[in-house]
Amino acid sequence: xxxxxxxxxxxxxxxxxxxxxxxxxxxxxxxxxxxxxxxxxxxxxxxxxxxxxxxxxxxxxxxxxxxxxxxxxxxxxxxxxxxxxxxxxxxxxxxxxxxxxxxxxxxxxxxxxxxxxxxxxxxxxxxxxxxxxxxxxxxxxxxxxxxxxxxxxxxxxxxxxxxxxxxxxxxxxxxxxxxxxxxxxxxxxxxxxxxxxxxxxxxxxxxxxxxxxxxxxxxxxxxxxxxxxxxxxxxxxxxxxxxxxxxxxxxxxxxxxxxxxxxxxxxxxxxxxxxxxxxxxxxxxxxxxxxxxxxxxxxxxxxxxxxxxxxxxxxxxxxxxxxxxxxxxxxxxxxxxxxxxxxxxxxxxxxxxxxxxxxxxxxxxxxxxxxxxxxxxxxxxxxxxxxxxxxxxxxxxxxxxxxxxxxxxxxxxxxxxxxxxxxxxxxxxxxxxxxxxxxxxxxxxxxxxxxxxxxxxxxxxxxxxxxxxxxxxxxxxxxxxxxxxxxxxxxxxxxxxxxxxxxxxxxxxxxxxxxxxxx
Amino acid sequence: xxxxxxxxxxxxxxxxxxxxxxxxxxxxxxxxxxxxxxxxxxxxxxxxxxxxxxxxxxxxxxxxxxxxxxxxxxxxxxxxxxxxxxxxxxxxxxxxxxxxxxxxxxxxxxxxxxxxxxxxxxxxxxxxxxxxxxxxxxxxxxxxxxxxxxxxxxxxxxxxxxxxxxxxxxxxxxxxxxxxxxxxxxxxxxxxxxxxxxxxxxxxxxxxxxxxxxxxxxxxxxxxxxxxxxxxxxxxxxxxxxxxxxxxxxxxxxxxxxxxxxxxxxxxxxxxxxxxxxxxxxxxxxxxxxxxxxxxxxxxxxxxxxxxxxxxxxxxxxxxxxxxxxxxxxxxxxxxxxxxxxxxxxxxxxxxxxxxxxxxxxxxxxxxxxxxxxxxxxxxxxxxxxxxx
Numbered sequence: 001x002x003x004x005x006x007x008x009x010x011x012x013x014x015x016x017x018x019x020x021x022x023x024x025x026x027x028x029x030x031x032x033x034x035x036x037x038x039x040x041x042x043x044x045x046x047x048x049x050x051x052x053x054x055x056x057x058x059x060x061x062x063x064x065x066x067x068x069x070x071x072x073x074x075x076x077x078x079x080x081x082x083x084x085x086x087x088x089x090x091x092x093x094x095x096x097x098x099x100x101x102x103x104x105x106x107x108x109x110x111x112x113x114x115x116x117x118x119x120x121x122x123x124x125x126x127x128x129x130x131x132x133x134x135x136x137x138x139x140x141x142x143x144x145x146x147x148x149x150x151x152x153x154x155x156x157x158x159x160x161x162x163x164x165x166x167x168x169x170x171x172x173x174x175x176x177x178x179x180x181x182x183x184x185x186x187x188x189x190x191x192x193x194x195x196x197x198x199x200x201x202x203x204x205x206x207x208x209x210x211x212x213x214x215x216x217x218x219x220x221x222x223x224x225x226x227x228x229x230x231x232x233x234x235x236x237x238x239x240x241x242x243x244x245x246x247x248x249x250x251x252x253x254x255x256x257x258x259x260x261x262x263x264x265x266x267x268x269x270x271x272x273x274x275x276x277x278x279x280x281x282x283x284x285x286x287x288x289x290x291x292x293x294x295x296x297x298x299x300x301x302x303x304x305x306x307x308x309x310x311x312x313x314x315x316x317x318x319x320x321x322x323x324x325x326x327x328x329x330x331x332x333x334x335x336x337x338x339x340x341x342x343x344x345x346x347x348x349x350x351x352x353x354x355x356x357x358x359x360x361x362x363x364x365x366x367x368x369x370x371x372x373x374x375x376x377x378x379x380x381x382x383x384x385x386x387x388x389x390x391x392x393x394x395x396x397x398x399x400x401x402x403x404x405x406x407x408x409x410x411x412x413x414x415x416x417x418x419x420x421x422x423x424x425x426x427x428x429x430x431x432x433x434x435x436x437x438x439x440x441x442x443x444x445x446x447x448x449x450x451x452x453x454x455x456x457x458x459x460x461x462x463x464x465x466x467x468x469x470x471x472x473x474x475x476x477x478x479x480x481x482x483x484x485x486x487x488x489x490x491x492x493x494x495x496x497x498x499x500x501x502x503x504x505x506x507x508x509x510x511x512x513x514x515x516x517x518x519x
Numbered sequence: 520x521x522x523x524x525x526x527x528x529x530x531x532x533x534x535x536x537x538x539x540x541x542x543x544x545x546x547x548x549x550x551x552x553x554x555x556x557x558x559x560x561x562x563x564x565x566x567x568x569x570x571x572x573x574x575x576x577x578x579x580x581x582x583x584x585x586x587x588x589x590x591x592x593x594x595x596x597x598x599x600x601x602x603x604x605x606x607x608x609x610x611x612x613x614x615x616x617x618x619x620x621x622x623x624x625x626x627x628x629x630x631x632x633x634x635x636x637x638x639x640x641x642x643x644x645x646x647x648x649x650x651x652x653x654x655x656x657x658x659x660x661x662x663x664x665x666x667x668x669x670x671x672x673x674x675x676x677x678x679x680x681x682x683x684x685x686x687x688x689x690x691x692x693x694x695x696x697x698x699x700x701x702x703x704x705x706x707x708x709x710x711x712x713x714x715x716x717x718x719x720x721x722x723x724x725x726x727x728x729x730x731x732x733x734x735x736x737x738x739x740x741x742x743x744x745x746x747x748x749x750x751x752x753x754x755x756x757x758x759x760x761x762x763x764x765x766x767x768x769x770x771x772x773x774x775x776x777x778x779x780x781x782x783x784x785x786x787x788x789x790x791x792x793x794x795x796x797x798x799x800x801x802x803x804x805x806x807x808x809x810x811x812x813x814x815x816x817x818x819x820x821x822x823x824x825x826x827x828x829x830x831x832x833x834x835x836x837x838x839x840x841x842x843x844x845x846x847x848x849x850x851x852x853x854x855x856x857x858x859x860x861x862x863x864x865x866x867x868x869x870x871x872x873x874x875x876x877x878x879x880x881x882x883x884x885x886x887x888x889x890x891x892x893x894x895x896x897x898x899x900x901x902x903x904x905x906x907x908x
Contacts, residue, residue, distance in 0.1 A: 317794060338796040348794070356794050359787030361854050370784055371795040378777045385775070389721055405723070425795070 004065075005030040005166060005197050011050055011062035020046045021060070024223045026216050028166070033188060033198045035208040037239055038218035039444035044201045047218065048168050052086040053079040066166070083165035087155045089174060095144035100125035102143050103158050128157040131194070132187050149180030153187065160191075167191065168199045173207060174442050177302030177470060185211045203444060205236040217242035240445055252477030253449065255456040260480075261292030262330070265346075265433045265464045270324035272312045272488075282308050282319060283488045290433065290464035295455060297479035298468045299504050305488040306468045307351055310435045314348040315341040328433060342371060347431035349422055351438035351468070353415075357422040360411035364403055365392040367410050367421050372428040395424040399454050416447025423454055434458060435466045440474060452478055472501045486511040526724040528734065531903060535847060535863050535896070540741075542867060546874030553877045554870075557752035560745065565677065565824060567869035568758035569594065569817035569833075571862055573840035574847075575769045576813035578861040579806045581844040582773075582786045584853025585641035587807065589630060590814045590840055592652025594833030597623050597818030599656050602665035602828025605672060612672045620815045626652065627811015628804070635803035645807075649837070657830045666827025675757060676823030682754035693754035700746035704739055711735055758820060765813075770858040782806060786853030839868055842889070846896045867892065 006028040013021040021043045028034045036044045049055050051064060053073030064071045066082060073079045076086075093102050103125040111117045125139045132153045143151060152172055159167055169188075173181035181204070188198055188211055202208055208215060217224040217239065224242050227234060240251075266289040274280040283305050290296045298306045311318035313326060315338035326333055328344050335341040341348070350356035358367050369377050369388045377388045392406040401420045403413060410421055419439065426434060436455070440448040455478055458465050469475050475482055482499050484492040484507040491511035494503055530537075546554050553559065573590050580587045597619040604615040626648060633644045683694040711731065718725045749755055773779040784792040785799050793799050817836070822828045847864030849856025871892060875885045 314794070315796075337798070338794060339798065342796045350794060355788070356790050359784050359791055359854065361787050361850075362783065366780070366783075370780075370792075370797075373777050373780065374796070381776050381778060383775050383777060383780065386717075386721075393721075407723075 003029055005067060006051075007065040008047070008051065009063050009065070011047065011060055011064075013046055013050055013055060013060040020221055021050070022221045024062075024218065024221070026223060027226070028197060028199060029214070031192060031195055031197055032213040033192055033200060033211055035212040035215040036199060036201045036218060037205075037208065037215055037243055039243055039446055042218045042243075042444075043221040044218055045170060046221075048086055048170065048199070048201065051079070052076055052084060052168065080162055083163055084168070085159040085162055085164040085166070086168040087152075087159060087170065087172065089171045091148075091151055091155055093143050093151055093154060093158075096142055098140050099129070099137060099143055099146075099154060100139035102154055103128050103139075103161050105158065107158075107162055124161065125157070128160050129154075131160050131191075132157045133183065133190070147180070148175045149177075149183065152176065152180075152184060156187065156191075164196060166197045166199065168201075170201045171203065171442065172200065173202065173204060179301065181207060203442065205239050208239065209234065209236060215239055215242075219243060219245060243444075244446055251445070251449065252474075253453050253456055255295070255459055258293045258456075258459050260294050261462060263289045264292045264329050265290040265466075266327040267313065268325050268327075270309070270312070270326075271322070272308065272319035273321040275319050278320060281488065283312065286324070286485075286488075286490055288466075288483055288490070290466060292432075292462045292464055293459050294481065295459050295465045295467060295479050297475035297482040298466060298485055299472060299475045299482050300485040300491075301508065302470055304485045306485050307437055308488075309485070310348055310437055310466070310468060313341075314338060314346060314435070317348075339374075342429050342431075343375070345430065345432040346435070347371075347426035347429055347433070348435045349426050349437060349439060351441060353418050353422050357425075358410050358418060361409060363407045363409050364396065364401065364413075364421055365389060365406040368392045368395060368406075368424045368428055371425055372430070376428065376430070391428060392424075395427065399424060400450055414443075414447075416443035416450070419443055419447070419451065420454075423451070427458075431463065433464045433466070435468070437468045438470065439467065440469070440471075448474075472504055475504075476500065484508060484511075487515060525727050528726045528730045533734075534899075535860065535867065538896070539863055539867050539870065542874070543870050546870065546878065550874065550877045554874055555748075557748045559873065559877070560748040561752045561756060563866075563869055563873055564749075564756050564759050564762075566873065567865060568676070568756075568762055568824075569821045570836065570839050570843065570869060571762050571865045572765060572813055572817045572820065573836055574843035574861040574865040575765055575858060576810040577837075577840040578769075578844050578847075578849060578856055578858055579773075579782055580641070580810055581841070581849045581851075581861075582782045582853055582856055583641075583803060583806055584786050584851075585634075586645070586837070586841050587630070587641065587810045588645040588837050589626070589648030589652055590810060590817070591833040591836040591838075592649045592656065593623060593626050593811060593814035594818040594821060594836055595656040595830065596626070596652045596659075597815040598822035598828045598832050599660050599665065599830070601672070601819055601822055602668060603659060605668055606665050612669060615672065616819055619819050620812060623811040623813075623815025623818070624808060625811070627808035627814070630811065631804035631807035634807055635800040641803075641807070653830075656832075660828065660830045662830055664827050664829045666825075668822065668826050668828070673823050673826045675761075676820045676825070678757045679753045680755040680757060680760060684754075687751070690751055693750040696746045696750035696754055699755065700743055700750075703742050703746075707738055707742070708735065758824075761816075761820065765816075766858060766862055773858055778802075778805075783854055786850075786855075788854075839865075842893045843868055846893060848900055851897075864896075867896075 004027050008024065008026040011021050011024045012019060024043065024047055026047065036047070038044050050060050053075050056074045057072035071082065094105060100122045104121055109117050109121040109124060122139050129135060129137050129139065134150065134153055134157065137150070143154065172184055176184060185207055191198065200212065212229065214226055214228045216226045227238065227242065268287050270283055270286040271281065272283040274282050286309060300306050308318050312322055313335065315335050316322055317338060326335060328346060333344045335344060335346065354360060365388055369392065373383065377384050389406065396403065396406055399420050401417050403417060410418055413421065440451050455465055455467065467475065467478055476499050480496050482494045483490055484494065484504055486508045489511065492507035577587060577590065600622050601615040601619040604610050604618050605612065630644050630648050633639045634641045681695065684691040685694060715725055781792065781797045781802050784795065784797055785802050789799055818833065821832055843864035844856060844861045845851065846867055847856065847860030849860060868889060871889055872885060875888060
C-alpha cells in the first residue's frame with residue numbers, strides 16, 4: 001500500500017517482563033494528521049519512542065515500514081535523517097540562546113570549516129519562522145523572553161529546518177491556552193498543505209476532532225481501533241468509548257444532596273502588584289465568596305490572573321504590595337506565609353504538580369505527609385512515622401492511587417496518580433477551603449472522573465472548593481457558581497443555571513471592550 | 520495488592536559498606552596484617568574523627584544540593600582561637616571550647632545569612648569564607664604554630680574513656696570496651712527484631728530470615744572485632760564517644776524529625792517545599808549554621824589531637840568531607856543521602872589513607888587513589904541508578 005507513509009506492524013515492547021506494547025499496529029497515510037489517543041500509561045509515548053529510535057532496533061519486536069522501506073533505527077539521529085522528528089512535551093530549547101540559534105540547534109549552519117555562519121543562520125531561521133506563522137518575530141531575541149505558545153512554534157520551526165516529513169507532537173497544546181492552541185492547530189493544518197504528515201498525541205479531544213483525519217486508539221498497550229474522519233463516526237464521545245472501552249455516559253459525576261452552608265471563605269478588595277514591577281497592578285479589587293459545600297469555578301483565559309490570585313492568597317506566594325482582606329469561617333485572617341495559610345485551613349493545589357507539588361525522588365508517603373507533618377504527624381518536632389503510614393495507606397485506598405505501595409517513588413507514577421498524591425497531601429492538612437488549580441491538567445479521562453469524584457466528596461464534607469480551569473466544559477460540569485476573571489478583574493459571575501461556554505466568552509469580550517473604552 | 524511478603528535484601532544499600540570491608544581486607548593482605556593491629560585500629564578512629572564530624576555536617580549541605588567549601592578554614596580559625604585563648608590568655612579549657620564554638624556559629628550564621636536571605640549561591644559564599652577564614656587564621660596566629668596546649672584539652676582529641684584492664688594473653692584487656700560491645704550487640708539484635716515486627720504489622724514485605732541472619736552476623740563480627748582490638752589497646756578513645764553521639768543524633772534528626780525531612784524536601788524540590796509551608800530560607804540558614812558549629816567541633820578535636828594550633832590546620836578537609844558524602848551515596852543534585860552513608864564514606868577515605876600510609880605510598884600517590892575511588896564510586900552509583908530507571 002503505497003499511500004501509507006508509515007506502517008508500524010505488530011510492535012511489541014517489553015520492560016523487564018512487562019509488556020508496554022503488545023502487538024500494536026499503526027498505519028499513517030501520507031499527508032494526514034493522525035492522532036494517537038489513550039489513557040495515560042496506555043503506551044502512546046512508548047510507541048513514539050520506538051518509532052523515533054529512542055528504543056533502538058532490536059529492543060522491540062515487529063517492524064517499521066517508512067516510505068516503503070523497512071527501517072531499523074538505532075537512535076534519534078537515524079530517524080531524523082529520514083525526516084522523522086519528534087517534539088516532546090518538555091521543550092528541547094535552550095532558553096538563553098537566540099531564536100535563530102535554537103532553530104538550528106544540533107543542525108548548525110556552518111561554513112566549510114565548521115565555523116557558524118551567523119548571517120546564513122539568521123536568514124534561514126527567518127524563513128523557517130515564516131512557515132510557522134511567526135514572520136514578525138525577531139530571530140535575535142532570547143527564547144526565554146517568549147511565551148510557551150511561541151516556544152512551541154519555534155520547536156516546529158526547528159523541525160522544519162531538519163526537512164521534516166513526519167512530525168510527531170507529544171501533547172503540544174498541554175501548556176497552551178485556547179487561543180494559542182487554536183493557532184498551533186491551524187499551523188498544523190497549514191503544514192499539512194505543505195505535505196508534512198503529522199502524528200499528534202493529545203488528551204484534548206475537541207482539538208483532535210478539529211484537526212485530525214484519523215485517530216488510532218491505544219488501550220493497555222494494544223491498538224484498539226482506528227477511526228477515520230468521513231468514514232466512521234468521528235466525535236469526542238466515540239473516541240472516549242474507544243479509550244475507556246465503555247461508554248462514559250456522564251463525564252462529570254453528579255453531586256447530590258449537598259446542602260450549602262454559611263459563607264466560609266470571603267476575599268474582599270484584593271489588590272496585587274507584579275512581583276518585579278511595583279507599578280504594574282495584576283489584580284484589581286477582587287471580591288469573591290464561597291459557601292461551605294460549594295464548588296466555585298474561576299474561569300478565564302490563560303494569563304487572566306487566576307493562578308496569580310490563588311498564589312497571592314496562599315501565603316503571599318505571588319506578588320507584592322498586596323492589600324485586601326481574607327475571612328475564613330467568618331474570622332479575618334492574615335496569611336503572610338504558606339504556614340499561616342495552612343494553619344488557617346486554606347490549601348492550594350498547584351497547576352504544575354511536578355514543579356510546585358511533588359518531590360519526585362521521594363515516595364508517596366513522604367510527599368503526602370509533607371505539608372501536614374508539622375501539625376498532624378509529629379510531636380515536639382519528632383515525626384510519628386506510624387501515623388503517617390496509616391494515613392498514607394488510608395488515602396491511597398480512599399482516592400484509588402494505583403501504586404505498588406506507599407513507598408513507591410512518585411516520579412514513577414502516571415500523571416493522574418501523581419495528581420491524586422498532591423490532592424491527598426492537601427486533604428491531609430484538613431483544610432476548610434481548597435483551591436484546585438487545573439486539577440486535571442494532562443491526565444486521562446478515567447483519572448479525571450476520579451478527581452471530580454474527590455471534588456464532590458470534598459463538597460459533601462462541607463468544604464469550600466475553588467476550581468481554576470482553562471477547560472470550560474470542566475468548569476461548567478463541576479461548579480455551582482463561576483466567577484469569570486479577565487485581566488486581573490472579576491468580569492462577571494454566573495450561576496450554574498446560566499453558565500455556558502458562550503456566556504463565559506461573552507463576559508470576557510464585554511470586559512475587554514469596557515477596558516478598551518476606559519483607556 | 521502487594522502479595523510479596525518477602526523480598527531479597529537490597530544489596531545496593533550495603534554496597535559501599537561491603538566495599539569498605541573489601542578495601543580493609545585488601546590492605547590487610549598488602550601490609551601483611553599491619554592495619555589489623557590494635558594500635559592501628561585506634562589510630563583509624565583518632566585520625567578520622569574530624570572527617571566524620573565534618574561529613575555529618577556536610578551531608579546536610581549536600582542534601583540541599585550544595586556544598587560548603589569553607590569548613591577546612593573554619594576548622595583552622597576555631598582551632599587557632601582555642602589555642603590563643605589557652606596559650607596567650609592562659610584561660611581554662613572551657614573558655615577555649617566555648618570561644619571556638621561561638622566563632623564557628625558566627626561564621627556559620629554569616630554564610631547562612633548570605634545564602635538564605637540574600638540568595639547568594641552557596642558555592643560563592645563558602646568559597647569566600649574559605650579564603651577569609653584561612654587568611655584570618657594566618658593573621659591571628661602570625662603564621663606561627665601555637666602550643667603546647669594543656670593536658671586536659673588534649674584529652675578531647677587523644678584521650679581515652681576510663682578502663683578496667685585485666686591481664687589477657689600477652690597484654691591486657693579492657694572490660695569497659697567489652698561491655699560496650701555487648702550492649703551494642705544487644706541493641707543491634709533488638710532493633711532488627713523491632714524492625715521485622717513493624718514490617719509485619721503493616722504488612723510490608725520482609726527479607727528472608729537467612730539473609731537477615733547473615734546481615735546480623737556480619738555486623739556482630741565487625742562490632743566484636745573492632746571493640747576487641749580497642750580493648751587490647753588503651754580502651755575506647757574519647758573521640759569515639761563524640762562520633763557515636765553525633766552520628767546517632769544526626770541520623771535521628773535526618774530521618775525522624777520534621778526539620779530533618781524538610782532538608783530532604785528542600786533538596787528534592789525547593790519550589791514544592793516552599794508551597795508546602797516549609798520556610799526554605801530558614802532551612803538553608805540553619806544547615807549552614809550547623810556546619811559552622813560542627814566545623815568548630817572538628818577544629819577543637821584536631822587541635823587537641825595535635826596539642827597545638829597551626830595555620831595550615833584543616834587544609835583540604837572540605838574536600839574529604841564532600842567526597843565522603845558522595846562516596847556514601849548522597850545525590851549531587853540534593854534530596855537523597857544518609858548520615859550512615861556519609862560515615863561509611865568517611866571511613867573508606869580513612870582506611871585508604873591509613874592503608875596506603877602503612878604500605879608506604881606517599882601522600883601524592885594517595886591523592887591520586889582517593890580521586891579515582893571518588894570518581895569510581897559515584898560512577899557506579901549513577902550508572903546503577905540509571906539502569907534501575
